[in-house]
Amino acid sequence: MSNKPTTPEPLEAAITQADDRLLADHWMPPQAGIVPRVRVGRRWISVLWALPIGTAALMVLIAVAQAAPPVDSGFPWWLQVQHFLNMFFMLFIIRAGLQILADHPRLYWRRHCTPGTDWFRFQRPVPKGRVWTAKDDSVTLPTWLGIPGLRHTLGLARWWHFSVNLLWVINGVLFYGLLFATDQWRRLVPLTWEVFPAALSTAIQYASLNFPVDHSWTRYNGLQELSYFVTVFVAAPVSIVTGLMQSPAIANSLGWIGRLLNRQAMRSIHFLSFAWFVTFIAMHGVMVFITGLRQNTNHMFAGVENDSWAGLPLFLLAMAVLTAAWLLASPFTRRHARLVQRTGRFMIGWLKTLATRMDPKTQF
Template structure:
């Protein structure tokens, strides 16, 4: 909200308009065109491996999930012993005769598997390998999960990293971890920019494949084989479980009808897990979460992120169990069903399956080295696939009023490379009394504004949630001046379409940090320059003396330690020409509303 005033610039000290006000900061940028990921990439981020997955029990106890392996084996042995012991009981025999394992299908249900289903099956598997691997890399960039929007250290319920150290300036980037070769995509520490292009881009193809799948199963009647149509599916599933656990497995007749345990698993995968993947993914969008307040107040980014992780776990578990059962319950016949659309024991399906596995394995092995050698290709293809949706969501003008002071996070992560230049140190030592914000470019009135002059502009406050590209979030109260006030003051020329924000901080590869924002977003109600945070002067770690807030964008675009603003026709003329330091150097994207 803004303090009302008849004249928005009443009592504002005169802004300085001199020769320096038209000088650009472009000569301080690194204009190198980076085309590969090597050992010196991103300032040589050293490898840092995490710990075994852990789940918090109670307030401070952590359980190492690797213990689930021996515990699971022990429980499996016990379950097998129990199943074998009860299977021959008369009551269990009667139960299994009444519920042999499969529900009756409608008379018009199709029999067999059409060829298109085999192709759908392959495409789904092929795309899921990239989605899962890139998803794990994204998780590794903030290797902690929470149940509230406050990403407070020690309140995470899951982690694959050590506890957060007590260093008050410890950053989220320092917390990121490296993944073993062949696991993540690409897997290198803090390669989230490239991982997101893989994840979101392939997600788009996976969704298109899914839409085609839904259309075909409902138009051909195949849906009847995937949806439980009778309540007896539950006792039949129990019967099948007893048969599996007693190691006297049920007779497979998947060509005609799945057993009830398979039916439930397929139904959950197709009609629950797959839509949940989309919904929870969109739940992590800053633009959508900030705009649709009623939903995001309950379904916060951290809830969405945790549920998204459970969906990932379900898909991995389903794939492992599914492949195991396919290969152990009549491999040739099952492979013929899925790959050759035939119901016999020939080797046709096996050889088609083998060829498809060669394709998947080659793609798996080649994906990471290809990404490191051709990151710009990954960046361009990813943007071609998902850029349209990101642009669409950017046009959602978020409104204030979602959060109150009681929602403010007790901990707000620091991030970024801190400014270390002599210029900044001198300004900080003088409590920024000599600081001036230079605003120029394609404007009618280029100005230089001191902090005193900025504070004299109409005051703007907002309590909003921060969305970091790494996955953490936090709610804070920001005080400062709206960008609309700055726009009104400098009067941009009609040809000015982008606004460049320059930082005192120097990026990992040299050259000052910067980012480009669409000029239309400067008039959004929640776009501002903040000099206060939580009713206190903005701290060094959070961007003093001035930082950008634009609540439809991810955090890396919200420049901290701002030294200047320039209105330009297009960002291609600035720095590396891709719309921001991270885009130039670490292959991020200039549109990041998702």
């Protein structure tokens, strides 16, 4: 029998098995970060200033004129199912993504990561006069926020992030196909420039708390249309491409393209796309309640347009599933770390193998 390793990485075959659990008292000690800051020129500004300003601006702009063409099918069953799956997958993608970012809580536009050139951070400045490693830089996220919520658990977070991303991409491809196979694409794709001036007109109405009449069963209003278009056709593809471009094997194999679209710039754009998704989800959730919980839950969870409460029980059930998944994700990962690794390897191991078989050239 041959003793040759079955993996393209010989050292991987020699790795010994460890405990299935993550033991917090055997792990790196916690290290708190700071409030996220963005560099503007030479000054670092806390993002907390952006919260009230951004929230006010979004609340003013969230409702715009009825510019989208109507559809005849309302909200079909496949759209309801994919809406829930998208929420479920994004829960894990966002939390695992934050855990990955917490391992190096700084963002750059240049690939060299020279201390002091970061434009975003939630860690203190790199100290001078001593060696500062990735372990030193990593910060602890709360268990309810990161997965698994322990400092410097990059590997487990990546298994979660990449595996669930694969499911999210599959769901998205199906969504694209069904969207254009039906009339649902007309909800999301602006067909005239009238949507922009109409948005300003209705924003003034909204600012005066005079909400426009909702016609979402047959068409979205202007800002809904624009925000969904950016989310589905811009932010989602950008997230996928910039995620792949962070792989050294992929980026280095692309030559000058990999140098132009360097990994650190891709991290930054990936983060901006993440910020769009978080903002969109938060505002979307707020507007579900503000513009009519019964009507909105009937549309998206029951697929009906009436005055019943048919959608509310299904909405509450979906929220219960999401809450349970949120609460159990980190404890499950800590207790079954090896199972998470094996599951991740089963789902995306083929992609990892493809990457390791590339012939990357070092970027200069």
